[in-house]
Amino acid sequence: MRPKTLLVSLFAVGLSGPAFALDDAGVAAALKQRLEGDRTGACLAVAVVEAAGVSRAYGCASAEGEPRVGAGTAFEIGSVSKTMVAAVLAQEILAGGGSLDDPLAAWLPEGTKLPDFEGQPILLRHVVTHTSGLPALPPGVAIADPANPYAGMNAKMLHAALGRVQLPRAPGTAFEYSNFALMLLSDALARRTGQDFEALLDQRLFTPLGMQGAYVDRRPEGVTAARGHAPNTQPVPAWTFKPGLAGVGGVRATLDDMVAYVQGQLGDAPEALVPALELSQQPVWTDGQPSMAMNWIIAPLNGRPVHVHEGGTGGFSSLVAFDREAGRGVVVLSDTALHSLGGLGSIGLHLLDPKVPLGQPRVATPAPEALMDALVGDYQLQGAMKLTLRRKGGALEVQAQGQPAFELGHDSAGDFYPLAFDALLKPVRQPDGSQSFVWVQGGGAMPAQRIGARGKTP
Structure with a gap:
């Protein structure tokens, strides 16, 4: 509900x-x-x-x-x-x-x-x-x-x-x-x-x-x-x-x-x-x-x-x-x-109706290295806080401004997810070929916009 x-x-x-x-x-x-x-x-x-x-x-x-x-x-x-x-x-x-x-x-x-x-x-x-x-x-x-x-x-x-x-x-x-x-x-x-x-x-x-x-x-x-x-x-x-x-x-x-x-x-x-x-x-x-x-x-x-x-x-x-x-x-x-x-x-x-696809389970899978590297950076969530994505060994971690960092898992649907709480990071490829994402949490879906090197959104 x-x-x-x-x-x-x-x-x-x-x-x-x-x-x-x-x-x-x-x-x-x-x-x-x-x-x-x-x-x-x-x-x-x-x-x-x-x-x-x-x-x-x-x-x-x-x-x-x-x-x-x-x-x-x-x-x-x-x-x-x-x-x-x-x-x-x-x-x-x-x-x-x-x-x-x-x-x-x-x-x-x-x-x-x-x-x-x-x-x-x-x-x-x-x-x-x-x-x-x-x-x-x-x-x-x-x-x-x-x-x-x-x-x-x-x-x-x-x-x-x-x-x-x-x-x-x-x-x-x-x-x-x-x-x-x-x-x-x-x-x-x-x-x-x-x-x-x-x-x-x-x-x-x-x-x-x-x-x-x-x-x-x-x-x-x-x-x-x-x-x-x-x-x-x-x-x-x-x-x-x-x-x-x-x-x-x-x-x-x-x-x-x-x-x-x-x-x-x-x-x-x-x-x-x-x-x-x-x-x-x-x-x-x-x-x-x-x-x-x-x-x-x-x-x-x-x-x-x-x-x-x-x-x-x-x-x-x-x-x-x-x-x-x-x-x-x-x-x-x-x-x-x-x-x-x-x-x-x-x-x-x-x-x-059996003609409707049944769907598949979301199985934990290793994330593609190139995708993780492309997502690394600072972002502003629409209407919400700033987030930083960085590499942590063979995984990604996410850190909201003023909060601890949390490791992200990756599943067979192509999404990342925090191991410690309920949210979803859905990668989105931009028209220019760069990577961004939509953050899903608490019933809302918030698009992320990358912040440039000087701290400003493009």
């Missing part, structure tokens, strides 16, 4: 969707091919949902030691939680409790100051399509603990932050992913129904769909919370949220829970729930890219709409996608944050 553009680039390729079936062995083989030897050490739980049944597989990058994940393991699903907010909102709408054309202001406490654009208000349809114009995070709300960035935020802070926002454009005119907007909606739904968000999800989704291991804070008996990891293999703390704000990314679920969720999205849900799930899947914004339903991205697959959402927290990545026409869905859950490395799109889309 880090602020980022979700899956848009993954659907730039043309896809086709011939009918096919996979069993457990087939899913396990694909998982092994994609994951075995990956430098992140990630462990994944994967399922393909079809009318004929469900195929599952669990696997880790390293075959050594005891498996970290299994049927009773709950993963942080991050922003996939937002699709559950959509389902609850759809239920409210069908019950006569609101409309997508309601102003967001009507769902917030009286007196809350909201921005508009030349008199045009933010509507609920703008919130669930990420076209509200609200920024990714609430301005002026400090993140006290970067390892658990949402833990200190509460609804009062968010409402106050609205008064510090100036919309850059009319709502509904451009896609801009906003966790801020979804936290507001999550809290508004909890207030409207008079329940904390976990109880609301349990009553409206978890219990009806048989998602017995899904939870926010109250972990069911027999369920083990997975330990999250950074892509440098190091364990990281869990992310937590205030009760009303958990719809932005606070749900934890097992593979079987998410299988039941996808089966419900494909039509196998209690009769009373089907209309709400179907309403949440209907296109709401089609004036730009990506097309959006209610918190679902809609992407084309051989002329058919595929609904998809990725999620990511500090130590987890997730992907859920389904094709209603083909009657097929896929779930991929990782106990390692892989969003800075491209996420789970390659394996997820391959399992929906």
Whole structure:
């Protein structure tokens, strides 16, 4: 659920969707091919949902030691939680409790100051399509603990932050992913129904769909919370949220829970729930890219709409996608944050359509000497600090201004990465033949510009 553009680039390729079936062995083989030897050490739980049944597989990058994940393991699903907010909102709408054309202001406490654009208000349809114009995070709300960035935020802070926002454009005119907007909606739904968000999800989704291991804070008996990891293999703390704000990314679920969720999205849900799930899947914004339903991205697959959402927290990545026409869905859950490395799109889309390349594991490899020598130098990151790259024996090391130096590894995808923390250095060859790079960290990608001998950028 880090602020980022979700899956848009993954659907730039043309896809086709011939009918096919996979069993457990087939899913396990694909998982092994994609994951075995990956430098992140990630462990994944994967399922393909079809009318004929469900195929599952669990696997880790390293075959050594005891498996970290299994049927009773709950993963942080991050922003996939937002699709559950959509389902609850759809239920409210069908019950006569609101409309997508309601102003967001009507769902917030009286007196809350909201921005508009030349008199045009933010509507609920703008919130669930990420076209509200609200920024990714609430301005002026400090993140006290970067390892658990949402833990200190509460609804009062968010409402106050609205008064510090100036919309850059009319709502509904451009896609801009906003966790801020979804936290507001999550809290508004909890207030409207008079329940904390976990109880609301349990009553409206978890219990009806048989998602017995899904939870926010109250972990069911027999369920083990997975330990999250950074892509440098190091364990990281869990992310937590205030009760009303958990719809932005606070749900934890097992593979079987998410299988039941996808089966419900494909039509196998209690009769009373089907209309709400179907309403949440209907296109709401089609004036730009990506097309959006209610918190679902809609992407084309051989002329058919595929609904998809990725999620990511500090130590987890997730992907859920389904094709209603083909009657097929896929779930991929990782106990390692892989969003800075491209996420789970390659394996997820391959399992929906085998013509989509599966992708390869990122294996630690020696870096080319010429490339390392060409990268050595001083750089300015766009909007951030200065960095120095220098040789250290047979490797590169990076040092930010005023900070210690850190050794960089290199992988088979051609990228460098700090051995001590989560970031990525992606080399970029310039038009004049020189080398530069893009630094990826904390959900942002910052181009680097080389600083000349006199300390000035060209």
